[in-house]
Amino acid sequence: MSLEILGYGFMHRALVSGAAIAVLCSVVGLFLVLRRYSLFGDAIAHSSFGGIALGLLAGVYPLWTAYGVSIASALIITKVKDKFNISGDASIAVLLSSGIAAGLVIIGLSGGFTVDIFSFLFGSILLVGADDAVLVLVMTGAILIIVLLFYRQMLYSTFSEEQAQVSGIHVQRINYLIVVMAGITVVTSIQLVGVLLISALFVIPNVTAIMYGRGFLQTAVISVILSVSAVVAGILVSYLFDITPAGTIVLLSIGMLGCTMGLKSAGLLSR
Amino acid sequence: MIVKVDDLTVRYQGILALDGISFEVDEGDFLGMIGPNGAGKSTLFDVMLGLNTGYKGIVEFFGSDIRKSRDYLGRIGYVPQNPVFERNFPATVRDVVQMGLKRGSDAGRIDGILQQLWIHELAGRRIGELSGGQQQRVFIAKALVNDPKVLILDEPVTGVDRQSTELFYSILSELNSVQGITIIWSSHDLDAVNRLANHVACLNQTLFFHGESERFFSDDKLVKQYSEASMQEHMHQH
Numbered sequence: 001m002s003l004e005i006l007g008y009g010f011m012h013r014a015l016v017s018g019a020a021i022a023v024l025c026s027v028v029g030l031f032l033v034l035r036r037y038s039l040f041g042d043a044i045a046h047s048s049f050g051g052i053a054l055g056l057l058a059g060v061y062p063l064w065t066a067y068g069v070s071i072a073s074a075l076i077i078t079k080v081k082d083k084f085n086i087s088g089d090a091s092i093a094v095l096l097s098s099g100i101a102a103g104l105v106i107i108g109l110s111g112g113f114t115v116d117i118f119s120f121l122f123g124s125i126l127l128v129g130a131d132d133a134v135l136v137l138v139m140t141g142a143i144l145i146i147v148l149l150f151y152r153q154m155l156y157s158t159f160s161e162e163q164a165q166v167s168g169i170h171v172q173r174i175n176y177l178i179v180v181m182a183g184i185t186v187v188t189s190i191q192l193v194g195v196l197l198i199s200a201l202f203v204i205p206n207v208t209a210i211m212y213g214r215g216f217l218q219t220a221v222i223s224v225i226l227s228v229s230a231v232v233a234g235i236l237v238s239y240l241f242d243i244t245p246a247g248t249i250v251l252l253s254i255g256m257l258g259c260t261m262g263l264k265s266a267g268l269l270s271r
Numbered sequence: 272m273i274v275k276v277d278d279l280t281v282r283y284q285g286i287l288a289l290d291g292i293s294f295e296v297d298e299g300d301f302l303g304m305i306g307p308n309g310a311g312k313s314t315l316f317d318v319m320l321g322l323n324t325g326y327k328g329i330v331e332f333f334g335s336d337i338r339k340s341r342d343y344l345g346r347i348g349y350v351p352q353n354p355v356f357e358r359n360f361p362a363t364v365r366d367v368v369q370m371g372l373k374r375g376s377d378a379g380r381i382d383g384i385l386q387q388l389w390i391h392e393l394a395g396r397r398i399g400e401l402s403g404g405q406q407q408r409v410f411i412a413k414a415l416v417n418d419p420k421v422l423i424l425d426e427p428v429t430g431v432d433r434q435s436t437e438l439f440y441s442i443l444s445e446l447n448s449v450q451g452i453t454i455i456w457s458s459h460d461l462d463a464v465n466r467l468a469n470h471v472a473c474l475n476q477t478l479f480f481h482g483e484s485e486r487f488f489s490d491d492k493l494v495k496q497y498s499e500a501s502m503q504e505h506m507h508q509h
Binding site: 034036152155156159160162163164165166167168209210213214215216217218219 | 321341342355413
């Protein structure tokens with residue numbers, strides 16, 4: 001492998017942003033996976049597609065409108081789910097299809113697809129500018145601070161809502177906090193793998209890590225290591241072989257999951 | 272007085288679950304709550320724990336109406352009947368006990384409590400890998416970690432083997448007699464209630480007995496009445 005590529009500024013930005021996004025998706029994704037909300041990230045990503053289309057139509061930076069639309073739709077669907085007692089998977093399906101539908105209608109109104117929309121659909125980590133890299137780092141730092149501050153409440157209400165409530169935790173507020181964090185994480189991560197593959201970063205490293213880790217923190221650390229490894233290796237390999245980074249990152253993650261399953265099946269994996 | 276329940280009535284989807292029940296629990300009491308399935312024991316606990324707010328009447332903990340403040344929850348520990356959690360959840364025994372620990376509390380308490388409940392050797396094991404009896408001791412440890420004044424247990428040994436059940440009962444007895452923790456415990460095990468509890472509340476939508484356990488168990492008519500109600504419920508279910 002040529003080390004020359006590590007000297008490029010765009011590669012520095014891609015690797016730093018990618019690693020930060022990997023950490024973010026692992027940490028927030030672990031709470032979602034354990035709440036059986038694995039596809040919630042996918043649903044928010046699809047709703048953000050509507051937000052991106054809205055931004056492009058209005059001439060506003062698309063990520064800002066995507067943040068607004070994603071957070072609003074995540075909160076609305078959570079409220080609707082609680083109020084009308086709709087199951088988690090059905091509410092995810094509603095959110096997922098409504099975001100895409102709104103996006104398609106808005107794109108139609110704007111007169112058709114533009115080149116910009118493809119970079120949001122499939123990610124463009126090698127094109128991340130300095131401003132975007134700073135945005136990714138700031139969002140990652142902010143979310144990690146919130147997780148540290150509310151760690152016990154988030155972990156307890158994920159483990160058992162009823163017991164957390166009895167211990168005096170405002171479970172509903174924590175649920176809203178987690179969906180808002182998921183909304184911010186999804187939109188921040190769109191630059192890496194795009195709308196269509198975002199849930200892979202939420203789910204695959206965490207499903208793999210759960211097979212290795214005993215405790216929660218240990219599992220979270222393993223997930224972060226797996227995710228950062230897949231992202232860094234994926235960016236470098238994709239550049240060297242001129243293939244899509246998003247697809248490479250996700251396939252590497254799936255490879256890690258497959259190897260872990262193989263080890264477990266062979267009885268070589270014990271916690 | 273630790274708990275005061277006054278004229279509590281609860282309707283659940285139009286059906287009367289609890290009908291005007293009143294009782295009090297004093298500091299240091301060990302109250303055994305008995306009644307057939309569907310008698311309203313879990314509904315009563317849900318109200319006391321703030322999980323069900325759609326009730327009429329007054330429930331007070333430590334002299335304050337629980338509708339006005341949730342602060343009392345910090346002074347009680349709760350052990351559910353069958354704790355619902357994802358069996359593959361990556362949490363060790365220590366993680367689970369730590370979840371119960373409030374911010375600023377002494378984390379050093381955890382080791383002492385794990386030892387007291389004979390689960391210190393399991394501290395690094397995943398909670399989902401333990402037997403039912405071991406899991407229940409972990410949930411007691413979690414309930415005790417904030418040094419509660421009251422422990423509420425909802426049929427805590429359902430599905431637990433006999434040996435673990437007896438160990439569990441001896442722990443409860445020690446918590447009450449040595450540490451002075453007030454215990455409110457629902458159970459179908461009349462023999463255990465007779466041995467452990469100093470007060471009995473017999474519930475079946477209404478409270479048809481509340482008083483010293485000695486008085487309940489020495490009154491053959493009351494015990495027979497309870498046994499018949501339980502048997503009818505059993506026959507109805509099968």
